Amino acid sequence: MSETNPFLQDAGVEVPLICGAMYPCSNPELVAAASEAGALGIIQPMSIVFAHGLDFKKGLRRIRALTDQPVGFNAIIEKTVALYERQMRSWIDAALEEGVRFFVTALGNPKWVVRLVEQVGGIVYHDVTERRWAQKALDAGVRGLICVNNRAGGHAGPHSPERLLDDLGDLGAPLVCAGGVGDPARFAEMLALGYSGVQAGTRFIATTECTAHPDYKRAIVDARPEQIALTNKLSGVDCSIIVTPTIERIGLRAGAIAGRLLRYERTKRLMRSAYALLSMWRLKRANAQGSSFKDVFQAGKSVEGVRGVKSVAEVVGEYAAALQAG
Numbered sequence: 001m002s003e004t005n006p007f008l009q010d011a012g013v014e015v016p017l018i019c020g021a022m023y024p025c026s027n028p029e030l031v032a033a034a035s036e037a038g039a040l041g042i043i044q045p046m047s048i049v050f051a052h053g054l055d056f057k058k059g060l061r062r063i064r065a066l067t068d069q070p071v072g073f074n075a076i077i078e079k080t081v082a083l084y085e086r087q088m089r090s091w092i093d094a095a096l097e098e099g100v101r102f103f104v105t106a107l108g109n110p111k112w113v114v115r116l117v118e119q120v121g122g123i124v125y126h127d128v129t130e131r132r133w134a135q136k137a138l139d140a141g142v143r144g145l146i147c148v149n150n151r152a153g154g155h156a157g158p159h160s161p162e163r164l165l166d167d168l169g170d171l172g173a174p175l176v177c178a179g180g181v182g183d184p185a186r187f188a189e190m191l192a193l194g195y196s197g198v199q200a201g202t203r204f205i206a207t208t209e210c211t212a213h214p215d216y217k218r219a220i221v222d223a224r225p226e227q228i229a230l231t232n233k234l235s236g237v238d239c240s241i242i243v244t245p246t247i248e249r250i251g252l253r254a255g256a257i258a259g260r261l262l263r264y265e266r267t268k269r270l271m272r273s274a275y276a277l278l279s280m281w282r283l284k285r286a287n288a289q290g291s292s293f294k295d296v297f298q299a300g301k302s303v304e305g306v307r308g309v310k311s312v313a314e315v316v317g318e319y320a321a322a323l324q325a326g
């Protein structure tokens with residue numbers, strides 16, 4: 001398959017599956033386990049440093065001690081918080097020094113990351129939700145596109161996986177489906193449809209190697225897709241969340257004044273920074289302490305396919321077997 005699948009060639013892995021970056025759920029052991037099992041684990045630097053309290057280079061070395069297989073790196077490049085770009089640059093430099101060659105950029109113009117990564121023969125894929133962003137990213141030099149659909153965990157897009165494939169299929173870039181894949185059958189279905197790979201997040205939270213609190217894993221296993229909703233109360237932009245008692249109590253939408261400040265050009269950036277910092281703190285505590293802090297658990301509609309906590313090797317093995325069977 002690797003001779004014909006451009007994503008497998010770009011990533012250097014055996015199974016066309018990415019364990020997507022997740023703040024705060026991407027602990028080093030999860031990233032390493034995904035790569036060790038034949039998929040591609042993605043490092044989320046803020047997760048390593050802020051959520052798991054590790055020095056970034058130490059986190060990288062912990063992953064390297066657990067696997068010598070390729071790993072990727074997630075660079076969220078939106079300039080919300082001052083000094084953020086300089087910090088991201090230093091994390092990217094450290095990842096490149098450690099031999100990381102596959103990068104997933106999100107939110108913002110990936111041009112400067114492409115320039116840095118290309119110098120050492122690395123490859124950038126960019127998260128996109130619609131054609132205009134896809135075109136922009138390809139103009140900036142990215143190799144492939146992660147097509148974030150309306151079933152995704154994290155920041156979901158407006159379109160279905162089928163519509164995204166139709167809209168982006170003629171662009172000539174490898175397309176990876178992100179969102180809604182929580183079981184092996186759905187994985188095989190997305191590849192049969194024409195995607196070169198799948199990026200999954202929610203499925204990997206409910207694994208033994210993910211250090212998320214058992215309450216979080218149980219909430220994913222128990223949730224039905226109708227219980228997943230979009231909220232802008234966490235980070236200022238819409239992201240998918242399980243509607244738990246806490247979310248029912250606080251509501252899904254930012255209040256009228258906050259909503260206006262989030263839209264108004266002069267206050268938008270400041271508001272987004274404040275929201276981002278507050279949400280990073282909240283999500284970190286919910287991830288570590290579960291419902292004894294607050295039942296604030298991000299997940300996508302792929303909860304539908306997640307019926308139990310498994311090891312990462314089991315998940316990746318079942319997905320690979322479904323492909324072989326198909």
Ligand SMILES: Cc1cc2nc3c(=O)[nH]c(=O)nc-3n(C[C@H](O)[C@H](O)[C@H](O)COP(=O)(O)O)c2cc1C
Nearest residue numbers: 020021022023152153154179180200201202300302
């Ligand atoms: C809890 C959570 C946190 C996420 N954090 C990030 C992130 O930091 N960066 C990013 O590019 N994508 C992030 N994502 C998106 C995932 O990488 C992936 O694209 C998405 O989860 C796919 O949808 P699925 O959850 O239905 O599998 C996050 C998703 C979840 C569920």
